[in-house]
Amino acid sequence: MKPYQKITKDIIQKLVDILGEKGVSTDPDRLVQYERDEGVEREFFRTPDAVVYPTTAEDVAAVLQLANTENIPVIPRGAGTGLEFGAVANTYGGIILSTEKMNRILEVNGEKMYMVVEPGVRTADVQAAAKAQGLLYAGDPCSGDSCFIGGNASTNAGGNRAVRYGTTRDQIYSIEVVTPLGQITRLGSRLKKVSTGYPLEKIVIGSEGTLGIITKLVLKLVPLPKYSVNVLAIFKTIDDAMSIVNALPKAGIEPTCLEFMDNDSVRVTEKFLGEKQPHSDIGNYMIIQVDSNDEDRIDDLCVALDELCHDHGAIDVFVADAERIWKVRKNFSEASTTDSPIMVMEDFVVPADELADLLKELEKISADQKTPVRSVAHAGDGNLHLDILKKDIPDDQWPAKVEAFEKAAYDAVYRLGGRISGEHGIGEKRKNLMAHYTDPVELALMKAVKKAFDPNDILNPGKIFDVE
Ligand SMILES: Cc1cc2nc3c(=O)[nH]c(=O)nc-3n(C[C@H](O)[C@H](O)[C@H](O)COP(=O)(O)OP(=O)(O)OC[C@H]3O[C@@H](n4cnc5c(N)ncnc54)[C@H](O)[C@@H]3O)c2cc1C
Numbered sequence: 001m002k003p004y005q006k007i008t009k010d011i012i013q014k015l016v017d018i019l020g021e022k023g024v025s026t027d028p029d030r031l032v033q034y035e036r037d038e039g040v041e042r043e044f045f046r047t048p049d050a051v052v053y054p055t056t057a058e059d060v061a062a063v064l065q066l067a068n069t070e071n072i073p074v075i076p077r078g079a080g081t082g083l084e085f086g087a088v089a090n091t092y093g094g095i096i097l098s099t100e101k102m103n104r105i106l107e108v109n110g111e112k113m114y115m116v117v118e119p120g121v122r123t124a125d126v127q128a129a130a131k132a133q134g135l136l137y138a139g140d141p142c143s144g145d146s147c148f149i150g151g152n153a154s155t156n157a158g159g160n161r162a163v164r165y166g167t168t169r170d171q172i173y174s175i176e177v178v179t180p181l182g183q184i185t186r187l188g189s190r191l192k193k194v195s196t197g198y199p200l201e202k203i204v205i206g207s208e209g210t211l212g213i214i215t216k217l218v219l220k221l222v223p224l225p226k227y228s229v230n231v232l233a234i235f236k237t238i239d240d241a242m243s244i245v246n247a248l249p250k251a252g253i254e255p256t257c258l259e260f261m262d263n264d265s266v267r268v269t270e271k272f273l274g275e276k277q278p279h280s281d282i283g284n285y286m287i288i289q290v291d292s293n294d295e296d297r298i299d300d301l302c303v304a305l306d307e308l309c310h311d312h313g314a315i316d317v318f319v320a321d322a323e324r325i326w327k328v329r330k331n332f333s334e335a336s337t338t339d340s341p342i343m344v345m346e347d348f349v350v351p352a353d354e355l356a357d358l359l360k361e362l363e364k365i366s367a368d369q370k371t372p373v374r375s376v377a378h379a380g381d382g383n384l385h386l387d388i389l390k391k392d393i394p395d396d397q398w399p400a401k402v403e404a405f406e407k408a409a410y411d412a413v414y415r416l417g418g419r420i421s422g423e424h425g426i427g428e429k430r431k432n433l434m435a436h437y438t439d440p441v442e443l444a445l446m447k448a449v450k451k452a453f454d455p456n457d458i459l460n461p462g463k464i465f466d467v468e
Contacts, residue, residue, distance in 0.1 A: 018059060032047055074460070083429075103120035110221075175187050179454075210464055240312055272335030369405055378422070
């Protein structure tokens with residue numbers, strides 16, 4: 001482990017000289033608010049040594065320059081809704097650099113369909129600003145009411161509309177970045193095509209704050225579809241529900257969202273919300289959103305979906321109230337942690353056409369190992385959030401149970417051509433898995449990229465992998 005410098009009073013004074021008194025905090029009551037993100041594993045909680053609140057790219061650059069001179073880690077942070085402890089200090093300690101004061105929408109250009117924002121704007125506010133101009137910002141993570149757009153870019157967040165519009169990387173034209181050495185640069189451009197060197201913005205996006213701090217984003221906007229319908233198809237078996245993942249594209253139906261909830265997830269969310277849900281006794285849900293500018297086309301799609309889902313074993317198919325059904329889907333995560341405070345949430349991703357096979361394998365592993373699980377999925381993306389639940393498993397058996405389940409599960413995921421994380425990232429929590437499952441050549445190239453950007457290993461060190 002690289003020895004870093006402890007943060008002294010002298011260094012705090014230098015930070016105050018850059019950012020002013022209000023831009024720096026070492027108040028223990030404040031620091032404790034940054035000891036975690038939305039991950040629940042206490043072993044990763046760690047209080048930082050200081051938190052800084054820059055308001056400009058120049059502030060961020062000055063902090064990073066100081067950090068390089070003084071040899072101190074800097075951990076970028078958005079809203080802290082991540083689940084992998086990427087925005088939390090680790091054993092290296094260091095300064096949390098919060099983007100919460102860089103929260104302005106700088107321009108919404110309805111004519112040219114783009115928006116310029118700072119990283120600390122809430123995703124829901126980005127969506128609302130686009131909507132006010134009759135446009136759509138297509139990124140839509142379930143945490144949209146609280147997460148920041150800079151955090152979305154840094155994790156390459158997915159979410160509900162990724163099946164149609166792609167992940168956050170696909171919603172961004174360009175970014176302003178402060179490099180780990182403290183230089184300000186712009187990566188990417190508002191072009192439809194470009195073959196001018198390496199597309200560096202593509203690797204900074206999704207690098208979980210290890211290759212640069214994003215200080216400005218130019219986002220793509222698309223026309224807001226005129227008509228939108230949410231069909232709820234309810235299936236008795238997971239197998240039947242999953243069979244529509246491959247059937248929809250074959251039938252020429254391109255959903256905007258295709259979200260799966262298994263029966264236990266439906267029940268636990270029903271209990272959490274205190275609102276009766278249809279067929280919650282046996283139903284596995286598929287929420288299928290389709291959009292169009294043509295009203296007749298929407299009617300045709302509803303008829304086609306009704307037929308297709310019934311052909312694939314649905315016990316009920318109907319047009320759902322959008323607000324009501326998305327409330328169920330978006331509250332699942334909180335409902336599940338409320339019901340089972342001790343659990344491990346996975347973010348498996350496989351090719352979408354392998355998701356049914358993955359679920360079958362996981363069901364078998366769960367039964368064989370007597371480890372209870374429940375799952376929801378961004379099914380159209382092959383991205384499965386499976387919660388491994390402690391329930392009645394004795395404390396002393398729990399870690400070994402999780403390890404055994406994960407070993408069998410990740411082996412299945414990789415056999416099916418998948419990866420550890422579809423959208424949450426690796427952070428601090430999954431770096432051992434990353435080291436184990438990643439091809440050594442690929443991992444060595446990633447470390448070489450990190451060294452090229454960050455020769456002193458100052459920016460979010462020890463996240464995704466350890467450089468040495
Ligand atoms: C209830 C719930 C639902 C969720 N649903 C989804 C979902 O549908 N899809 C999905 O993808 N994720 C989801 N997440 C996970 C999380 O919300 C996303 O990963 C989100 O993108 C994190 O944004 P944030 O602003 O909270 O980032 P943080 O948690 O603060 O940080 C995340 C990572 O980004 C880095 N970072 C943050 N800002 C910057 C910046 N400006 N420059 C450089 N690095 C930066 C941090 O260092 C860290 O590594 C969910 C989480 C919860 C709790």
